[in-house]
Amino acid sequence: MINPVKGTHDIIGSDAALYNFIEAYFRTYVGLCGFEDIKTPIIEHTPLFIRSVGESSDIVNKEMYTFLDKGGRSITLRPELTAGVMRSIVSNKLFATNDLPMKFCYFGPCFRYERPQTGRFRQFHQLGIEIVGAKSYLDDVEAISTGYYSLVPLGIEDIKVKINSLGDEESRQAYKKALKEYFQDKIENMCEDCKRRFEVNPLRILDCKVPSDIEIVKNAPKMSDYLTDEAKHHLELVLNQLDNIGIPYEIDENLVRGLDYYTGIVFEFHYDGLSEIGAIGGGGHYKNLLKEVGGPDLEGVGFSCGVERIEAVLKSHPDFTPPYRSLDFYVMAIGDNGVNIAYKSMMELRLNGYSCEMNTENKSFKALFKIALRKNAKFAIIIGDDEIQSGEITIKNLKTQTQTLAKIDSLVDVAKSLHFDYLQDEKNGGSSENE
Numbered sequence: 001m002i003n004p005v006k007g008t009h010d011i012i013g014s015d016a017a018l019y020n021f022i023e024a025y026f027r028t029y030v031g032l033c034g035f036e037d038i039k040t041p042i043i044e045h046t047p048l049f050i051r052s053v054g055e056s057s058d059i060v061n062k063e064m065y066t067f068l069d070k071g072g073r074s075i076t077l078r079p080e081l082t083a084g085v086m087r088s089i090v091s092n093k094l095f096a097t098n099d100l101p102m103k104f105c106y107f108g109p110c111f112r113y114e115r116p117q118t119g120r121f122r123q124f125h126q127l128g129i130e131i132v133g134a135k136s137y138l139d140d141v142e143a144i145s146t147g148y149y150s151l152v153p154l155g156i157e158d159i160k161v162k163i164n165s166l167g168d169e170e171s172r173q174a175y176k177k178a179l180k181e182y183f184q185d186k187i188e189n190m191c192e193d194c195k196r197r198f199e200v201n202p203l204r205i206l207d208c209k210v211p212s213d214i215e216i217v218k219n220a221p222k223m224s225d226y227l228t229d230e231a232k233h234h235l236e237l238v239l240n241q242l243d244n245i246g247i248p249y250e251i252d253e254n255l256v257r258g259l260d261y262y263t264g265i266v267f268e269f270h271y272d273g274l275s276e277i278g279a280i281g282g283g284g285h286y287k288n289l290l291k292e293v294g295g296p297d298l299e300g301v302g303f304s305c306g307v308e309r310i311e312a313v314l315k316s317h318p319d320f321t322p323p324y325r326s327l328d329f330y331v332m333a334i335g336d337n338g339v340n341i342a343y344k345s346m347m348e349l350r351l352n353g354y355s356c357e358m359n360t361e362n363k364s365f366k367a368l369f370k371i372a373l374r375k376n377a378k379f380a381i382i383i384g385d386d387e388i389q390s391g392e393i394t395i396k397n398l399k400t401q402t403q404t405l406a407k408i409d410s411l412v413d414v415a416k417s418l419h420f421d422y423l424q425d426e427k428n429g430g431s432s433e434n435e
């Protein structure tokens with residue numbers, strides 16, 4: 001037997017339905033906000049991620065799936081989608097043909113060589129957005145609110161938005177200097193990752209999860225003391241707008257995010273009910289990313305959420321019911337004579353926009369009913385020898401058990417009208433025929 005690769009998983013049945021539901025909801029919402037879909041390749045040249053996600057990140061240091069292709073080029077399976085979107089904007093000169101800011105959304109697989117655990121996989125999926133050519137604080141608000149409203153209406157109401165400002169260049173330089181001074185005589189006793197971060201990007205030390213390091217980090221200088229007036233004002237504008245649109249947030253001065261490209265506002269979405277999975281999503285502003293991958297000097301902001309983590313949170317709700325597959329009609333051809341009428345009716349119903357399946361194997365009436373129920377069919381259409389003889393087909397409402405006879409010629413019309421009544425009945429509380 002060949003097992004799935006460690007850290008990967010098959011998405012089947014109700015899990016697949018849940019994925020599709022999350023994706024469909026996300027696409028509907030971001031469509032309302034004017035985001036356009038962008039699909040970039042899963043493989044990119046390795047230097048793209050080194051230049052963007054950055055050398056001080058765990059992703060570039062230890063988690064990338066990198067290999068030489070047959071032409072000897074270093075290729076990496078994308079660990080995230082932001083870098084690919086930037087590369088695509090440059091490759092296709094999208095900045096020359098699109099109104100600014102450009103607004104893109106995406107949904108797709110990512111790969112990180114991490115230790116698999118709850119909510120952490122080696123192949124996982126991200127949904128997210130990027131706003132490029134962002135000039136206003138409102139673009140930061142748009143990224144936060146789009147992330148928030150991609151989650152809350154799914155049923156994840158207690159989302160905690162954590163937010164911080166990494167300030168402008170001047171603020172960050174001053175802060176990094178203060179951090180270096182603070183950690184100078186402590187770094188020797190900290191973890192190997194922090195020693196590397198101390199050299200490459202001391203801000204990232206604040207993100208360390210090693211308990212003894214967390215204690216040391218607690219007393220480190222705070223970013224807010226180093227923000228320039230301009231950076232403070234920007235943060236205030238963002239927070240005021242979040243207040244205005246009713247998005248609750250909490251300021252987390254240790255929030256620095258795990259990727260090197262952030263400048264300015266950074267944020268994460270958390271769910272306390274399942275804190276062991278880490279953040280459901282995160283993002284932030286990036287001033288120099290597009291320029292660093294060879295594009296013009298345009299700022300951007302975006303977020304991504306892990307679809308597996310959204311799924312885990314939804315499933316952890318006690319009243320969660322998975323979106324189930326349902327079928328409008330299940331056609332039962334009993335005996336060989338009904339097959340032609342059954343197949344033709346099924347095709348006609350499908351082409352009229354109804355979901356419809358039929359049995360392709362001869363089975364007993366009882367067995368076919370069981371299948372129809374398992375498929376959550378609204379109606380069974382029964383086409384047996386008796387029906388062919390009498391010229392009248394039985395359509396059975398599987399919720400109310402009511403049977404209706406339809407002439408073969410008008411079968412599809414009657415089925416459509418019964419389906420309409422079924423939906424009306426559901427809208428009105430769904431029990432009129434049972435009473």
Ligand code: HAM
Nearest residue numbers: 080082120121124279280281282283284302303304306
């Ligand atoms: P990130 O924080 O690295 O940001 O990842 C975003 C989300 O992807 C995480 O919050 C988490 O839900 C999910 N995720 C990450 N790694 C895994 C994993 N191994 N297994 C399951 N889920 C995972 C980014 O990727 C940035 N590109 C976000 C962004 C967009 N910033 C600006 N624009």
